[in-house]
Amino acid sequence: MPWLAERARAELADIAAAERTRLRQTVGASRADGQVRCADGQWRRVFCSNDYLGLAGDPRLAAAAAGADASGARASQHVCGYHAEQAALEAELAAVLGVPRVLVGGSGYALNSGAIAVLAGAQDQIYSDALNHASLIDGCRLSRARVQRYAHADLADLQAHMDSAARPAAGQLIVTDALFSMDGDVAPLAGLLDLARRRDAALYVDDAHGFGWAGPGGSGHLAAAGLADARVVQLVTFGKALGGYGAALAGEADIIEWLLQRCRTTMFATALPPAVCAAARAALRICAGEPEHAARLRARIALFRREAAAAGLRLLPSQSPIQALLLGAESRALAWQQGLWQRGYWVNAIRPPTVPAGTARLRITLSAAQAEADVRGLVAALAELQAAETALSA
Ligand SMILES: Cc1ncc(COP(=O)(O)O)c(C=O)c1O
Structure with missing residues (x-):
C-alpha cells in the first residue's frame, strides 16, 4: 500500500480508538x-449553531446577495477583486466599531492566522490566553515569535509572565478571544488593555462570537466596554451573529495598511465575493436598526x-x-x-x-x-x- 494511504489508515484508527472521530x-x-x-x-x-440572531436564514440577506453585481470576486483584492461592495462594507464596519480603518478578508481563521504573523516576528514576545481559538494559536506559530501561554483570563499570571520574561523582546503582543468559544466567558478586556498600556504592549482581540449581538448596535465587547485604543487590533467575523461569511480586521489606520500590504492570507487569496459583502452589509443594518x-x-x-x-x-x-x-x-x-x-x-x-x-x-x-x-x-x-x-x- 502507498505510504500515504497507510499513514492515513493508521491515524484514522487512532482517532477512532480515542473516540474522537468527527462525523458530519x-x-x-x-x-x-x-x-x-x-x-x-x-x-x-x-x-449548536453560531447563528445567534437567526440572520443566516433572513430573506433580506439573501436578497442583498442576489442584488450584488457579481457572485465571485474574480481575483485577490490586490489584483482586481476589490469591489465597491467590499469598500462600502469596510467603511460601514469602521463606523460601527469606532475605529479609523478596517480590512475585510476571507474568514476569521484566515485573518487571525495571517494577521498575527504580520504583527509579531522572531524578535517579539507573544502572550496568549490558554483557551485561545485554534486560529489564534496558528497565527502565533506562524509569527515565529516567542509564545508564552498564560492561565485562562488570569491577569495576575499574565503580569507575572511579563515580569519574569527571560530575554527582552522588541515588541510584546497580548492575544485573546473576547468571548471564549467553548466556555462562553468573556476575557478581562479592561484589565488586559490597562496592562498593555502600562507595559507598552499591543493587544489583539478576537471578537468572533460577540460581534453582531454584544454592545450597542452589535458593535461587540470592546465597544461595549468603551475600550478604543490605537494599540488594539480587533478581529470580527460575519459567519456567526451576522449570519453570513467572511471577517474583518479593525484598528489604527497605519496598522491596518501594514496588514493590507503584508497579510499573506488576504494577499494570496481570492477576495470576499461582492454578494457575500452585500449580505454582510444587510446584516449590519439589521444589527444596528433592529x-x-x-x-x-x-x-x-x-x-x-x-x-x-x-x-x-x-x-x-x-x-x-x-x-x-x-x-x-x-x-x-x-x-x-x-x-x-x-x-x-x-x-x-x-x-x-x-x-x-x-x-x-x-x-x-x-x-x-x-x-x-x-x-x-x-x-x-x-x-x-x-x-x-x-x-x-x-
Ligand atoms: C474565536 C473564534 N475565532 C475565529 C474563528 C474563525 O472564524 P471563521 O469561522 O470566520 O473562520 C472562530 C470560528 O469558529 C472562532 O470561534
Whole structure:
C-alpha cells in the first residue's frame, strides 16, 4: 500500500480508538425557528449553531446577495477583486466599531492566522490566553515569535509572565478571544488593555462570537466596554451573529495598511465575493436598526440558565449565547449528544483537542430564532438524561 494511504489508515484508527472521530451531519432544509431537516428525514431543533440572531436564514440577506453585481470576486483584492461592495462594507464596519480603518478578508481563521504573523516576528514576545481559538494559536506559530501561554483570563499570571520574561523582546503582543468559544466567558478586556498600556504592549482581540449581538448596535465587547485604543487590533467575523461569511480586521489606520500590504492570507487569496459583502452589509443594518433580535437572544439565554438551574444542571458561568455543560469523559459527552439527537435536539459534544483532556462537554448555543418552548424542551431533555444516569448508578 502507498505510504500515504497507510499513514492515513493508521491515524484514522487512532482517532477512532480515542473516540474522537468527527462525523458530519447533512442539513437538508432549515426553518426560521432554528429547526433543520436531517438526513434521516427528522426535523431537529438546533442548539449548536453560531447563528445567534437567526440572520443566516433572513430573506433580506439573501436578497442583498442576489442584488450584488457579481457572485465571485474574480481575483485577490490586490489584483482586481476589490469591489465597491467590499469598500462600502469596510467603511460601514469602521463606523460601527469606532475605529479609523478596517480590512475585510476571507474568514476569521484566515485573518487571525495571517494577521498575527504580520504583527509579531522572531524578535517579539507573544502572550496568549490558554483557551485561545485554534486560529489564534496558528497565527502565533506562524509569527515565529516567542509564545508564552498564560492561565485562562488570569491577569495576575499574565503580569507575572511579563515580569519574569527571560530575554527582552522588541515588541510584546497580548492575544485573546473576547468571548471564549467553548466556555462562553468573556476575557478581562479592561484589565488586559490597562496592562498593555502600562507595559507598552499591543493587544489583539478576537471578537468572533460577540460581534453582531454584544454592545450597542452589535458593535461587540470592546465597544461595549468603551475600550478604543490605537494599540488594539480587533478581529470580527460575519459567519456567526451576522449570519453570513467572511471577517474583518479593525484598528489604527497605519496598522491596518501594514496588514493590507503584508497579510499573506488576504494577499494570496481570492477576495470576499461582492454578494457575500452585500449580505454582510444587510446584516449590519439589521444589527444596528433592529435591537429586538439581540434582546430576544438575551431573553433566551436568561430563560435557559434559569430553567437549567432549576433542573440541577451544572453549567459553566456564562451570560453569553455559549453555554457549556461539563461532562468530563468523552464517552459521556457522546452519550448525551446521542440522547438529545434521539429526542429531536441537535447539540454537539465537544472533545479534546478542541478542549483540554477531561473536560469534554456539551456546547449549547442559544439564538434569537429559537422558540421559548424549544428552550424549555431542551432543558427537559437534559434533565431526563441526567435522571437516567442517576438511576443507572444507583
Ligand atoms: C474565536 C473564534 N475565532 C475565529 C474563528 C474563525 O472564524 P471563521 O469561522 O470566520 O473562520 C472562530 C470560528 O469558529 C472562532 O470561534
